[in-house]
Every structure is written in C-alpha cells, then in structure tokens.
Amino acid sequence: MKVIYATMAGLVLSLLVSHGDQLNSGEDAVILESMKMEIPIQAIDSGIVKEIKVNIGDFVNEGDALIVLE
Amino acid sequence: MFSKVLIANRGEIAVRIIKSCQKLGIEAIAIYSDADAEAPHVKLAGRAFHVGPSRVSQSYLNMDRILAVAKEACAEAIHPGYGLLSENPEFARRCQVEGIIFIGPKPEVIAKMGGKVRAREIMKAAGVPIVAGFEKHINDVAQAKGFAIELGYPVMIKASAGGGGIGMQIVHKDDEMEKALKACQGRAKAYFDDDSVYMEKYLESPRHIEVQLLADNYGNTIHLFERECSIQRRHQKVVEEAPSAFVDEKLREKIGNVAVQGAKAIGYSNAGTVEFLMDKDKNFYFLEMNTRLQVEHPITEMITGYDLVEEQILVAAGKKLDEEKDKPKLQGHAIECRIYAEDPKTLLPSPGKVNSLTLPEGDFVRNDFGICSGYIVSPYYDPMLGKIITWGNDRQEAINRMVKALEDFQAEGIKVNIPILQKVISHPKFIAGETHTNLIEQILTEE
DSSP states (O other), X not given: OEEEEOSSOXXXXXXXXXXXXXXXXXXXXXXXXXXXXXXXXXXXXXXXXXXXXXXXXOEEOTTOEEEEEO | XXXXXXXXXXXXXXXXXXXXXXXXXXXXXXXXXXXXXXXXXXHHSSEEEEEESSSGGGTTTOHHHHHHHHHHTTOSEEEOOSSTTTTOHHHHHHHHHTTOEESSSOHHHHHHHHSHHHHHHHHXXXXXXXXXXXXSOXXXXXXXXXXXXXXXXXXXXXXXXXXTTTTXXXXXXXXXXXXXXXXXXXXXXXXXXOOOEEEEEOOSSOEEEEEEEEEOTTSOEEEEEEEEEEEEETTEEEEEEESOTTOOHHHHXXXXXXXXXXXXXXXXXXXXXXXXXXXXXXXXXXXXXXXXXXXXXXXXXXXXXXXHHHHHHHHHTTOOOOTTTTOOOOOSEEEEEEEEOBOTTTOOBOOEEOOXXXXXXXXXXXXXESOXXXXXXXXXXXXXXXXXXXXXXXXXXXXXXXXXXXXXXXXXSSOOSHHHHHHHHTOHHHHTTOOOTTHHHHHHHOO
C-alpha cells in the first residue's frame, strides 16, 4: 500500500484522479490551496487509486493521507 | 471630521488603522468573516459586523454587504487598507454614490493607475521615465516575438490589470514566448478577470525603490522620501528599508520630485506610492503606482514621525497640506521584516493554531500584527502575519536592533520565515547595502 500525503496544510482545491485510475510516479494527484497559493501534490510511486481519503473543500494538515494506491 | 470610520479589511492592517482612529477619537467599525470571528481586529474595534463566509469573495470583497454595514453603522468614511477592495475603482465609486467618503484617491484616478498600460502612457506623458516597452496589449505570439526582438531579450510579460507581480513571466528567447504568454494570460484571467498582457524590457537584478506621497484634495502634494524594497521572493516583498542605502541626497530629491510630478499630472489625492526600478547606474524607471496605503508604510513613519493613516483620514476629511511647511525631515534609518506563516525549508504556507506568541520588545522596535496567542491562522488569507520594524540612528544600528528583535520573536504551533529573515539581515551583501531583487534567491541557493 502506497500513500500520498499532504506536503502542507491547506484546503483540497481539486482531485485529479478517481477510484481505479492508474497513477504514475510524478503525476499530479491532488491540488491543495493555502494562503493564495496552489500546490499540486504528486504521486511518489505508481499504482492504482484504491481510496480517496479527502473531499474537495476539506482542510488537511501537513502529513495527512490524501490518496491510497495499490 | 468623522466620528465613525469603517475599516474594510482584516489582519494586521485593520488593527493598525483602528489604532489611528482611536488616537483621533473616531469610533472604528470592523468587519469580519466566519474565520475571523475571534481575530484581534474584531476585539479591538468599537463595533464589529459579520459580513460573510471565510472566502474573501463572499466576505471582504462583498461590496453590497460592506456598504450596507457602513450605512447601518452610520460610518461617514471607509478605510480600505491595502489589497482587497483598496484599488477597486468600482468600490470607490459606489462609496461616492452612497455619500460615504472613500479614504483614498478618486475612483477615476484609481482606474487610471490600475490599468498598467494606461499608467505607462500617462506617466510617459507627464515626463516620468518608464522602462522600455510598449503602451499596447499583446494580441498573439507573433506580435509578442516581434516586440521582443525590438526590445532585445530578456523581456517581461506582465498582466495589464495586475500588480504585485502576479502572472509576471520572464522570457529569454523566442522558444519560451508561447508558453510564457499563455501562463501570464491564464494567471491574469484567474486573478483579475482580464487576460490582457503587455511587454517590457527585463532589467537584470535592479533595485526596487518607491516614493511615498501624500496629497490633499486641493492638489498640494509632498513626498516622504523613498523606501527600498529590493529583498523580494516570488515578487513579494520580504525586507524593506528607508531610506535606501543606494540613494544620496541629490538623487532622493530628484526621484521624490519626479514622483510628485507624476501624482500631480493625474490629480492624485490621499496617500500613494510610486514604484520605480533603479539600475546600477542609478537610472530609475516608473514601474507602477499603488493608489493606497502600503504594507511597508511603517518604515516611512519611523524616519519622518508622520502617522500616515492619521494623515490619510485627515486629508480625506478636508485637511490642507502646505508643500513647504509640511515637508518632513529625514531622521535615522528604519527596517521592516515581514513575518510570513511559511515553512522556512519548503517555503510552503503553514496555516494552523498559534499556541503561543512572543513579540520582541525594546526601544525603537515596533510590532504590527494581526494575530495573538491562541489565534488560528486560516488557509483562506494571505500568509503575512505581521511586521517587525526597527529604527536606528543609522542603518547599522537599525540592523543590529532587527537581529535582536528576530531572535526574540517566538511563535509556537505554526512555522514562520524567521530563519530566512535572519540569513538576509546578517548576510554580508545586505550589510554592505548591495541589495537587488534576486538577492534572496542567491542567498538561499548558497547553502
């Protein structure tokens, strides 16, 4: 199981993947928004999207799990 | 004089404006969003009104709601602070229609300086030197390439409706043009709802020097010397100082007078700032005019003894300035460090709860903050939490006091940019006054 974590605290602006999608290492998965900045969060490993742990508009802390790959 | 003033802003600047209102015996009316219900500016104000949800588009930018609150509270004037509605000519016009005084220049003057292409045109006609470039919008890539060849690479593509460096793209060669043009247009559309862009010659490592102006409603205009704001990251100012170590008395008088000349040409009133870029040979070029109070206004206050917010309120209420008698005297040197809620390693935003906050104390140290212990820094707003300002008889004394102040600042629970500020303030280039707009990037890559 591989997990994509939030690299900063902020709001989930958009989810770029759906359940079952193939995600390759380095591809953008989620866009977080914080303090007028938009930060894309990339997959570090490749895998199939197994679980999306957040919804658009959620507040996440740095280190929170966003997406689980398998 | 006014008895009630509404402050259409939040954070440190709302706190700052409330203090000057109180000094003048004016009741300050605050506004707040959901996220700001417990904010210091709400507690400090005489009265406070909720204006909407956390997002600025639904609260601090909601003109209908803000004007309704102003009427309900019987405010005679609105101070817009900086950012948000401060440079929105439509808001200034609507205040006028409602019979509320907008503390700032007239709406048509804001509009003239808001369009950057038009501002270039006007300043050029007024005899103010401008950066080589074009007073027209770019239509397509081919035209952009033509312009760039005429100016010589590198060039800069900028949003016409913009400011604060948003969307700005540096282009070094033809191949980069298409991508840069699209990127700038995209950002301009997203931020300003206007995708028109224009081109200027890119100056390598210039200094950013700006002149503080104060004008009354009768055309009397004075300048309060320059500020140097060359220490910037992603086109956002980080450290500012006044006066500039690079500007001598003769140049100070010259650049000040040019700024006054530009302001008079557009019928400027209230406080404003003319920003210039200055090259190594001390040639200076008009960059833009900010038709509002600046974040970094405290350093000018520290070297002149003026309370700029008080002056803004007084001239808006009809006070006359005397161009000779009101000329300020320059005393000593002041430095400002902006404190951002950001991770100093990753440089990413760091919102969260401030578990405890200790501000530096001491003579000649000023803290302008909009947070307190227990305050939750929200992800909805700008990462700037406040500013530390120090004054000294000379530049080195101001630097020494800043070194101490930065050591004494403590915030727990969120990450702040203090380590970066400390690196800048103690760097040999900064100490020697050899500043330019790329210095932070150079300092950060030295490690």
